[in-house]
Amino acid sequence: MTEPQLPPETPAEDNESAEPESRWTAFMNDLTGVNVDWRSALLVPVLAIIAALAVSVVIIVVSDIELWREFSLSALGDAIGQAGSAMWALFTGSFGSLAAVSSTLAFSAPLILAGLSVAIGFKAGLFNIGAEGQMLMGGMAAVALGITIDIPVFLNVPLAVIGAMIGGGIWGGIAGLLRARTGAHEVITTIMLNSIAGLAVIWMLSTDFFQPEGRQDPVSEDIAVSARLPRLLGFLDRNDLRVHFGIVVALLAAYAIYWVLFKSTIGFEFRAVGFNPDAAHYAGMKVTWLYVSVMGLAGGLAGIAGMTQINGLLYRASPGFAAGIGFDAISLALLGRSHPAGVVAAGFLFGALRAGGLDMQVATDVPIDLIGVIQALVVVFIAAPALIRAIFRVKTGEEIGQLTTGWGT
Amino acid sequence: MTAAATTPDAVIVRTPAEIKRSRYLGITYLFLAVVVLWFFARWSVDLGNFTFKLARPTDPSAPDLTLSAGRVTLIVGVILAAMGGVQLARGFGKMNNLVLAIGLFLFIFAFLGWATAQSSIGAFSMVGMMKTTIVRSVPITLGALAGVMSERVAVINIAIEGQLLGGAFVAVVVASPLTGGEDPTLILGSPIGGWIGVGAAVFAGMLLAWVLAVLSIRYVVDQIIVGVVITIFVTGMTSFLALRWLADNPELNKGPIFKSIGIPLLSDIPFLGPVLFDHNIFVFGSFILVAFLTFLLFRTRWGLRARAVGEHPKAADTLGVNVYRTRYLNVIIGGAVAGFGGAFFTLGSVGRFDENMTNGRGFIGLAAMIFGRWHPVGAMAAGLVFGFADAMSQTLGILQTGIPSEFLGMVPFIATILVVAGLVGKARPPAADGQPYIKQ
Numbered sequence: 001m002t003e004p005q006l007p008p009e010t011p012a013e014d015n016e017s018a019e020p021e022s023r024w025t026a027f028m029n030d031l032t033g034v035n036v037d038w039r040s041a042l043l044v045p046v047l048a049i050i051a052a053l054a055v056s057v058v059i060i061v062v063s064d065i066e067l068w069r070e071f072s073l074s075a076l077g078d079a080i081g082q083a084g085s086a087m088w089a090l091f092t093g094s095f096g097s098l099a100a101v102s103s104t105l106a107f108s109a110p111l112i113l114a115g116l117s118v119a120i121g122f123k124a125g126l127f128n129i130g131a132e133g134q135m136l137m138g139g140m141a142a143v144a145l146g147i148t149i150d151i152p153v154f155l156n157v158p159l160a161v162i163g164a165m166i167g168g169g170i171w172g173g174i175a176g177l178l179r180a181r182t183g184a185h186e187v188i189t190t191i192m193l194n195s196i197a198g199l200a201v202i203w204m205l206s207t208d209f210f211q212p213e214g215r216q217d218p219v220s221e222d223i224a225v226s227a228r229l230p231r232l233l234g235f236l237d238r239n240d241l242r243v244h245f246g247i248v249v250a251l252l253a254a255y256a257i258y259w260v261l262f263k264s265t266i267g268f269e270f271r272a273v274g275f276n277p278d279a280a281h282y283a284g285m286k287v288t289w290l291y292v293s294v295m296g297l298a299g300g301l302a303g304i305a306g307m308t309q310i311n312g313l314l315y316r317a318s319p320g321f322a323a324g325i326g327f328d329a330i331s332l333a334l335l336g337r338s339h340p341a342g343v344v345a346a347g348f349l350f351g352a353l354r355a356g357g358l359d360m361q362v363a364t365d366v367p368i369d370l371i372g373v374i375q376a377l378v379v380v381f382i383a384a385p386a387l388i389r390a391i392f393r394v395k396t397g398e399e400i401g402q403l404t405t406g407w408g409t
Numbered sequence: 410m411t412a413a414a415t416t417p418d419a420v421i422v423r424t425p426a427e428i429k430r431s432r433y434l435g436i437t438y439l440f441l442a443v444v445v446l447w448f449f450a451r452w453s454v455d456l457g458n459f460t461f462k463l464a465r466p467t468d469p470s471a472p473d474l475t476l477s478a479g480r481v482t483l484i485v486g487v488i489l490a491a492m493g494g495v496q497l498a499r500g501f502g503k504m505n506n507l508v509l510a511i512g513l514f515l516f517i518f519a520f521l522g523w524a525t526a527q528s529s530i531g532a533f534s535m536v537g538m539m540k541t542t543i544v545r546s547v548p549i550t551l552g553a554l555a556g557v558m559s560e561r562v563a564v565i566n567i568a569i570e571g572q573l574l575g576g577a578f579v580a581v582v583v584a585s586p587l588t589g590g591e592d593p594t595l596i597l598g599s600p601i602g603g604w605i606g607v608g609a610a611v612f613a614g615m616l617l618a619w620v621l622a623v624l625s626i627r628y629v630v631d632q633i634i635v636g637v638v639i640t641i642f643v644t645g646m647t648s649f650l651a652l653r654w655l656a657d658n659p660e661l662n663k664g665p666i667f668k669s670i671g672i673p674l675l676s677d678i679p680f681l682g683p684v685l686f687d688h689n690i691f692v693f694g695s696f697i698l699v700a701f702l703t704f705l706l707f708r709t710r711w712g713l714r715a716r717a718v719g720e721h722p723k724a725a726d727t728l729g730v731n732v733y734r735t736r737y738l739n740v741i742i743g744g745a746v747a748g749f750g751g752a753f754f755t756l757g758s759v760g761r762f763d764e765n766m767t768n769g770r771g772f773i774g775l776a777a778m779i780f781g782r783w784h785p786v787g788a789m790a791a792g793l794v795f796g797f798a799d800a801m802s803q804t805l806g807i808l809q810t811g812i813p814s815e816f817l818g819m820v821p822f823i824a825t826i827l828v829v830a831g832l833v834g835k836a837r838p839p840a841a842d843g844q845p846y847i848k849q
Contacts, residue, residue, distance in 0.1 A: 330637060
């Protein structure tokens with residue numbers, strides 16, 4: 001391998017920026033108490049989002065089938081109009097009302113948790129594509145607890161969190177163990193574990209333990225009411241305010257991961273392994289154990305993400321309950337530069353895309369799958385700032401560099 | 410090591426890793442022997458015979474293979490136990506992998522025999538299963554070939570899944586309106602619009618590969634991330650377009666299906682004929698591509714240069730090989746192969762596109778490339794192993810063994826994990842794999 005570059009700088013360590021501090025930066029630093037070069041930290045992500053949205057407008061227009069059937073200026077106008085109202089629906093559906101904001105926050109919770117799962121992997125030089133499968137396993141653990149145990153909510157919810165962490169953690173730990181002991185690359189093993197988890201869920205939902213009596217389709221019994229994550233805006237007594245306690249769990253987890261990564265010894269070891277496994281080994285760190293614990297922790301976080309889907313939103317399991325969140329988490333972690341704070345911000349953005357995407361599909365017939373395209377484009381622009389430089393003619397910070405390792409290591 | 414090499418009867422020197430692996434293998438054989446004897450043989454005594462059909466009604470005739478389940482499982486169990494003993498005592502040296510293959514073959518044979526004998530049908534079509542093996546191996550082999558082409562020049566290609574999916578979509582969207590219910594000109598028994606669809610799929614694969622190449626070679630972005638992002642992009646894009654175009658216009662999602670072509674004479678051979686020589690162009694295409702790419706990589710000057718770029722780009726550059734051009738070219742050739750493999754999913758089998766229909770086959774192809782040690786022939790062999798795992802889970806579903814179908818569906822994925830975990834020993838990737846090259 002070439003020398004791996006240092007993983008993206010963290011805001012906390014990024015205080016010796018060469019550029020003179022602008023007034024805006026000084027203001028933001030005073031405001032937040034964190035000393036960061038805000039311009040370089042935010043410029044690329046913001047421009048990347050703008051560029052991705054612009055490309056998606058082009059995609060909506062070009063993919064209008066009427067234009068292909070018979071081209072006319074009025075058809076082109078219609079297509080542009082549709083793209084415009086799609087973007088508007090994307091915005092109003094995510095920030096336009098209290099219900100929209102609540103929906104954005106509800107979608108953000110599992111996204112932030114799964115994003116943290118991928119991010120912590122990147123910090124240790126491991127590419128966890130398995131968040132989807134780990135979510136499924138964590139979610140099923142939460143279902144198993146939720147349908148059997150009915151204790152007061154302040155005990156039952158923490159129990160669900162712990163159960164989900166263990167369920168997802170084991171699933172992630174398998175990949176870590178395989179990587180550490182046999183060198184099997186986590187990219188392949190986690191993808192395979194996703195497929196295996198998907199089938200395992202379908203099987204589990206056909207067993208008597210999970211399936212409600214008299215049902216033949218793959219669906220579980222409802223979890224106990226005491227296992228549900230409380231709705232944060234429940235006191236307003238409106239059905240459409242779905243934001244639940246999961247977002248609090250997600251923010252607490254983000255802070256915990258920040259602390260683990262940057263303030264604890266084991267977090268230092270995680271980053272050391274990510275930076276250079278050989279050096280970490282020679283420094284006396286147990287690389288095998290670190291790989292297992294990183295993947296176990298990553299799996300645990302994704303497991304909690306699966307739990308928020310079940311206990312916060314659906315209240316029962318059906319085969320697709322992870323809903324692709326585990327894959328969105330990859331783009332999300334890259335957008336957030338694998339830093340917990342970045343992941344939270346990116347999680348809100350992706351939550352907004354999911355919430356707005358639903359409105360967009362209903363209001364304008366533009367399929368919600370467009371948001372997957374937007375996310376992929378954002379990551380391409382983030383990962384190749386040279387493209388951003390070329391499009392917007394601005395100066396930007398460093399390239400991301402190598403985050404993962406190839407097969408040979 | 411030198412002493413062992415010069416004196417013929419010296420004890421073979423084994424590294425600790427080899428000894429450990431040998432021990433694992435020995436225990437595995439003993440375990441399999443116990444499974445065969447305890448579960449299959451014990452139950453098979455009163456089950457009577459099983460029959461493997463070596464011909465279907467339309468095939469050239471071949472006799473059925475009927476054996477006694479009790480006897481077969483007993484014999485296989487004893488052989489496996491003996492293999493385990495020898496493996497633990499002294500190992501098989503260079504024959505290790507061959508013996509492993511034989512052991513697994515015997516185990517699967519006994520398992521299938523038991524499964525057949527216990528089912529109410531008592532017989533199943535071996536021709537059908539072998540044919541399915543070949544057909545199911547095609548996209549995996551082609552995906553693995555795309556990986557080989559790209560990784561031999563040290564560009565990691567995780568976008569194979571995206572290239573397959575993109576090819577599948579483009580093929581059907583281009584071919585459907587061109588053939589639209591009419592019966593147009595046929596080339597090799599298939600409508601010309603279908604061929605144009607295949608061409609478009611190849612082009613789509615090349616386009617996606619070009620994006621991979623630009624981002625990883627010119628913009629030096631982490632190659633694994635680029636690959637995953639391209640796959641996410643294609644998954645989103647094809648689902649988006651499938652809903653936007655195909656849902657309301659079913660006539661755009663009704664592609665021609667390439668018909669099987671029997672090769673004269675060869676397809677009349679009993680058993681082997683229908684299994685190997687009666688397929689559509691995707692199967693024959695993958696055979697030809699394996700041979701052609703092997704020749705290209707290992708028998709031409711161009712191939713030598715390409716491999717040099719993958720092993721030591723700086724040395725290759727010093728000797729006047731254009732590293733960047735070689736990388737672009739190989740990655741794009743790989744994309745063409747994957748695009749062709751993508752067309753198989755629609756035009757080669759069901760004729761219509763469904764969201765995410767490749768279902769991880771591209772990633773299994775990646776494992777097949779590693780299993781096949783970055784060699785086209787190895788890639789095909791690995792593809793066949795995965796194809797067999799696929800076909801066997803299908804067969805066992807028909808035989809109703811009582812094993813839930815979800816577990817049978819897991820077989821190819823578990824096999825992939827075992828393969829990359831080094832069941833067959835460690836393979837060495839091209840030395841510069843995954844490293845960007847920056848010319849000084």
